[in-house]
Amino acid sequence: MFENVLIVDGDVTSRDTFYEVLSSMGYRVSCVSNGKEALIRVERERPVLAVIDVRIQHFDCFETMTRIRNFDSEVHFILLAQDELPPDIKGRAIQAGALAVVRKDFSTHHMMKEILGILKDRHREFTGQVRVGHILVIDDEPDIRSLISNFLTSRGYSVAAAASGEEGLLQIKTRRPQVVFCDIRMPGMDGVMVLRKILEIDPSIKVIMLSAIQDEDVVREAFAQGAVDYLAKPCSLMKLDALVLALLS
Secondary structure (H helix, E strand, O other): OOOOEEEEOOOHHHHHHHHHHHHHOOOOEEEEOEHHHHHHHHHHHOOOEEEEEOOOEOOOHHHHHHHHHHHOOOOEEEEEEOOOOOHHHHHHHHHOOEEEEEEOOOOOOHHHHHHHHHHHHHHHHHOOOOOOOEEEEEOOOHHHHHHHHHHHHHOOOEEEEEOOHHHHHHHHHHHOOOEEEEEOOOOOOOHHHHHHHHHHHOOOOEEEEEEOOOOHHHHHHHHHOOOOEEEEOOOOHHHHHHHHHHHHO
């Protein structure tokens, strides 16, 4: 399965068609009508590819791509155009991060075939390495738990999740994961307390702290207690993937 795909198109019929086709192929698809909404979805869902119509509103397609790239440089784009774009505009799109500029035409299979071909190529590139490892995600936010767990599962890892530090410690004792992602701010035991107890159980476990709020004092304390790294939420899934790969190599 490819990672999250974002459709940015002002035509609700087009969005519906893209959603039906791509979802049926196993992709996780989100749809929005304009550039402003696209930025909100990127922050929440961190897609690795966005399919964008050139005629979107609020921000034009180029400003939308630029703003998304400024927020997450790992995102790529497919740009859709009703008519053939001049070479200089195509060049600008590629420079902005577009993998291709595709003619928007639902009357034949050519457009969807080209998009699916690009998605499959990116999927092969992204999942070329075999992944083995046991990972635990501890976070009281269901969306964050689900996002990270589903992503790591799709990469081939064995992943468990816990909604609290107390629940996470119980799983540590029974599952002995190699890597743990632990939120710093949670009800009950905070993340630094959980970190200390994890390393008391098994000092070989690699613990990565997560936090939506940048607090340098807390981060320093986490590193002092043995955390191997810290990621700010929402984190880039590509960076998260690279970190896990490095820790398990």
